[in-house]
Amino acid sequence: EVQLVESGGDLVQPGGSLRLSCAASGFTLDSYWMTWVRQAPGKGLEWVANIKQDGGVKHYVDSVRGRFTISRDNAKNSLYLQMNNLGADDTAIYYCARGRIQHDYWGQGTLVTVSS
Amino acid sequence: SYELTQPPSVSVSPGQTARITCSGDALPKKYACWYQQKSGQAPVLVIYEDSKRPSGIPERFSGSSSGTVATLTISGAQVEDEADYYCYSTDSSETSVAFGGGTKLTVL
Numbered sequence: 001e002v003q004l005v006e007s008g009g010d011l012v013q014p015g016g017s018l019r020l021s022c023a024a025s026g027f028t029l030d031s032y033w034m035t036w037v038r039q040a041p042g043k044g045l046e047w048v049a050n051i052k053q054d055g056g057v058k059h060y061v062d063s064v065r066g067r068f069t070i071s072r073d074n075a076k077n078s079l080y081l082q083m084n085n086l087g088a089d090d091t092a093i094y095y096c097a098r099g100r101i102q103h104d105y106w107g108q109g110t111l112v113t114v115s116s
Numbered sequence: 117s118y119e120l121t122q123p124p125s126v127s128v129s130p131g132q133t134a135r136i137t138c139s140g141d142a143l144p145k146k147y148a149c150w151y152q153q154k155s156g157q158a159p160v161l162v163i164y165e166d167s168k169r170p171s172g173i174p175e176r177f178s179g180s181s182s183g184t185v186a187t188l189t190i191s192g193a194q195v196e197d198e199a200d201y202y203c204y205s206t207d208s209s210e211t212s213v214a215f216g217g218g219t220k221l222t223v224l
Contacts, residue, residue: 035213037159044218045151045159045202059211062117095158101206101213102149102164109158 002026002105004096009110016086016114022079022096022107030054030074033100036081038092039109046092049081050100063089086114118142118207122216128223134190136219138203141184148186148205150179151215152197159202163188193223 008020022034036048049060049070058070069082079096091114097103120140128134138148147166151159161170163179166186176191186205190197203216 037215044200045153045204045215047204047213047215050213059213061212101147101204102161103151103159104161104170106158 004105004107006096006107006110009112011113012086013116017084020081020094024077029077032098034079035097037095037097040092088114090114118212118214120203120214120216122219125220128193130223131192134193136188136201138186138216139184142208143184143186145208146205148203150188151202152199154199195223198223
């Protein structure tokens with residue numbers, strides 16, 4: 001059974017950092033692009049970043065480029081999102097999803113709250 | 117960043133056909149996907165590559181694309197289809213991906 005389980009969400013002060021993890025199981029991680037998507041409270045879905053199978057290609061939404069870094073460790077079946085210089089606008093549920101565009105599997109999400 | 121435009125809301129009676137549109141400059145060249153999201157749940161893929169339906173998705177869900185507009189059609193909408201629907205696609209260079217703003221479907 002394919003499963004994606006996010007972790008690492010927390011309450012963090014403005015300007016702080018956080019690292020999210022996504023543990024993958026039930027499939028071979030290195031066969032798929034992987035993606036982070038977020039959803040602010042009461043708002044729509046927002047694509048955040050994606051990463052190619054070997055980690056050699058990464059793309060980011062403009063609002064996080066330079067602050068967030070997506071990475072993966074295929075040997076550990078894990079996807080990561082390092083988030084620096086966090087602001088209130090980054091408050092959201094963060095989902096990891098399998099694939100580049102068509103995401104057939106999603107995690108349950110992890111909540112990141114940026115507040116003083 | 118790339119932008120996709122959807123109507124904020126669509127309302128139909130049970131059994132009627134609901135159509136949700138999505139406009140984007142790269143849609144003539146790039147496939148669109150559609151996601152359904154019910155309150156408090158993760159999104160579910162209902163259409164990929166403009167018109168393909170994943171296994172387990174009811175046949176009443178269909179998709180099409182013409183020019184700069186992709187359309188999700190729910191034929192004979194059911195009360196359980198009430199949800200937010202998002203289109204999703206990439207720009208022509210495939211370096212930016214975007215969701216549409218989402219359409220709240222009401223079936224009552």
